[in-house]
Amino acid sequence: MAIVERHKAELERKAGPEDRAPSVIEFRGVTKSYGPTNGGLDTASFSIQRGEFVFLVGSTGSGKSTLMRLLIKEIEPTAGTIRVAGRDLSEITRKKVPYYRRNIGIVFQDFKLLPDRTVYDNVAYALQVTGQGRKEIRAKVPDILRLTGLATKLHSYPDQLSGGEQQRVAVARAFVNHPPLLLADEPTGNLDPETSVGIMQLLYRINRTGTTVLVATHDQTMVDRMRRRVLELHQGRLVRDEDNAGYDARTDLNTAEFGALLREPSPEPRRRARTEREQDSGDFDDIFPDGE
Amino acid sequence: MKPAFFVKEAFRSISRNAIPSFAAMASVLVTVLVLGVFIPVVQATTGAANEVRGRVLVDVYLKKDATRTDVSRVQALLGRTDHVGKVQYVSKAQAYATEKKRNPEAYELLGTNPLPDTFRVTPDKPDNVAALRNALTTQAAGGGRIPIDGAIDQVKNRKDETNKILTATRVVKLAMGGLAVLLIIASILLISNTIRLSLFSRRREVEVMKLVGATDSFIRWPFVIEGVVLGALGGVLAVLLLGIGKVAFLDPLASDFALIAAPQTIGFALLAIVLLVASVGVSAVGSSLSLRKFLRV
Numbered sequence: 001m002a003i004v005e006r007h008k009a010e011l012e013r014k015a016g017p018e019d020r021a022p023s024v025i026e027f028r029g030v031t032k033s034y035g036p037t038n039g040g041l042d043t044a045s046f047s048i049q050r051g052e053f054v055f056l057v058g059s060t061g062s063g064k065s066t067l068m069r070l071l072i073k074e075i076e077p078t079a080g081t082i083r084v085a086g087r088d089l090s091e092i093t094r095k096k097v098p099y100y101r102r103n104i105g106i107v108f109q110d111f112k113l114l115p116d117r118t119v120y121d122n123v124a125y126a127l128q129v130t131g132q133g134r135k136e137i138r139a140k141v142p143d144i145l146r147l148t149g150l151a152t153k154l155h156s157y158p159d160q161l162s163g164g165e166q167q168r169v170a171v172a173r174a175f176v177n178h179p180p181l182l183l184a185d186e187p188t189g190n191l192d193p194e195t196s197v198g199i200m201q202l203l204y205r206i207n208r209t210g211t212t213v214l215v216a217t218h219d220q221t222m223v224d225r226m227r228r229r230v231l232e233l234h235q236g237r238l239v240r241d242e243d244n245a246g247y248d249a250r251t252d253l254n255t256a257e258f259g260a261l262l263r264e265p266s267p268e269p270r271r272r273a274r275t276e277r278e279q280d281s282g283d284f285d286d287i288f289p290d291g292e
Numbered sequence: 293m294k295p296a297f298f299v300k301e302a303f304r305s306i307s308r309n310a311i312p313s314f315a316a317m318a319s320v321l322v323t324v325l326v327l328g329v330f331i332p333v334v335q336a337t338t339g340a341a342n343e344v345r346g347r348v349l350v351d352v353y354l355k356k357d358a359t360r361t362d363v364s365r366v367q368a369l370l371g372r373t374d375h376v377g378k379v380q381y382v383s384k385a386q387a388y389a390t391e392k393k394r395n396p397e398a399y400e401l402l403g404t405n406p407l408p409d410t411f412r413v414t415p416d417k418p419d420n421v422a423a424l425r426n427a428l429t430t431q432a433a434g435g436g437r438i439p440i441d442g443a444i445d446q447v448k449n450r451k452d453e454t455n456k457i458l459t460a461t462r463v464v465k466l467a468m469g470g471l472a473v474l475l476i477i478a479s480i481l482l483i484s485n486t487i488r489l490s491l492f493s494r495r496r497e498v499e500v501m502k503l504v505g506a507t508d509s510f511i512r513w514p515f516v517i518e519g520v521v522l523g524a525l526g527g528v529l530a531v532l533l534l535g536i537g538k539v540a541f542l543d544p545l546a547s548d549f550a551l552i553a554a555p556q557t558i559g560f561a562l563l564a565i566v567l568l569v570a571s572v573g574v575s576a577v578g579s580s581l582s583l584r585k586f587l588r589v
Contacts, residue, residue: 072503098507099507101503102504112500116304116305116308125501129510
């Protein structure tokens with residue numbers, strides 16, 4: 001797939017010497033409090049390596065969103081240092097923040113698409129922002145939309161799309177600048193399970209091109225099935241950091257295998273129903289033991 | 293590439309948000325229309341009031357036996373006095389000639405000239421007329437006033453008339469000034485509110501743009517251009533309407549009403565330019581100021 005190769009090349013080209021630092025994200029004793037009794041994040045320390053796929057889990061209010069907002073420098077930490085690709089975020093001035101954000105793809109639970117632009121224009125906007133010409137836009141946008149399975153919806157407006165499609169547009173927009181890091185805050189929070197699998201497959205596919213992916217979610221089954229690294233937050237504290245969610249897992253699955261992994265084991269209720277029927281038929285035999 | 297892109301963005305946003313855009317344009321139109329009518333009206337009224345006030349003056353009557361040296365001495369004295377604006381000398385002979393023209397028979401009967409030499413002194417400002425009179429006379433022990441020069445017989449300021457003129461014109465000017473201030477405040481509030489409303493409905497859009505990595509100026513320019521376009525559109529329409537109104541209603545009446553033809557009012561071309569610049573400027577500055585709040589993401 002051409003776009004995948006291009007993305008890899010783009011990542012290589014963009015990577016400055018400090019970008020090749022193995023840690024894409026590094027939190028050192030990061031604390032964010034919104035008030036004396038209102039903690040967001042409490043001395044969190046961890047690092048995420050280049051090319052990793054990491055889940056961030058925790059219940060509502062555990063600090064997931066705080067962590068995400070810290071990463072895009074929407075808010076400032078109260079204490080501690082955050083480094084992204086070796087760069088200390090506190091050194092980025094307010095004016096430079098937009099340039100910093102262009103190197104991060106962001107996907108939200110509520111999609112955050114521009115309502116009065118078509119799918120094409122929504123994705124194109126992320127390129128226009130960086131000052132890219134019409135020619136490049138025309139070359140890149142249809143490619144990325146094909147990758148995300150939206151080739152037929154180029155000229156639809158967001159309100160004409162289903163939730164899953166809107167989220168695909170958001171992923172396409174996040175990915176079109178070839179960011180080395182992709183953040184997804186509850187990307188499947190508003191979607192049904194089957195659509196969620198599609199979105200997670202998409203994120204996985206993006207991860208396999210070399211982009212580091214951090215997904216915040218509270219979908220426990222999804223996390224268990226994907227068997228990737230899991231960071232768990234509880235009331236602002238990092239309480240769990242496990243590789244592969246405690247399972248043995250292959251990291252070289254292709255997307256189809258990955259989708260299968262997400263869908264199995266098949267939902268519990270159906271399996272139990274079948275065993276009950278088997279028992280029923282046994283009973284049936286018991287009732288008519290002699291046949292006549 | 294970039295300016296063209298911003299202009300395109302602005303027009304796209306106008307057409308996609310037709311109703312808020314129309315509201316913004318209409319509010320500019322109404323404001324400019326009202327201002328366009330009001331500015332000449334204020335000017336004509338204050339002009340008329342000022343003209344009336346210009347008639348306020350102090351008469352300095354000299355004694356009948358005043359010599360030519362007395363006259364020039366008093367003239368020099370008046371030149372040194374505070375609050376003196378313009379001094380007009382009316383000699384005995386001139387006064388007699390004018391009065392005789394007005395009432396030939398009476399003066400024929402009179403035979404001699406009973407009129408004194410007079411200085412008509414206009415104060416520098418109409419409100420200073422009392423001060424001027426005080427400067428030319430001193431308080432006497434008995435309660436009357438004594439002129440500061442021996443050759444001066446009397447200093448008169450036509451008291452009743454003066455007071456009436458001053459109060460009436462002051463009320464007119466204050467009322468006009470107050471109305472003008474209220475109108476300008478109302479216009480600014482109306483336009484800024486309309487802009488704020490239309491921006492508020494798009495604050496999410498601005499937020500998304502910031503998250504995608506758009507710089508502030510990249511977001512601001514299309515909004516400012518949009519404001520300029522809508523302001524200019526409203527301004528041009530209003531000026532056209534004013535022009536039509538002027539040609540259709542005002543010009544035929546101008547010969548009949550002195551107020552309409554008052555010379556101090558602003559010329560139509562200048563008025564149109566002022567209104568256009570104001571409408572475009574206010575819309576552009578308003579958009580960019582209102583946007584500032586939403587840009588802090």
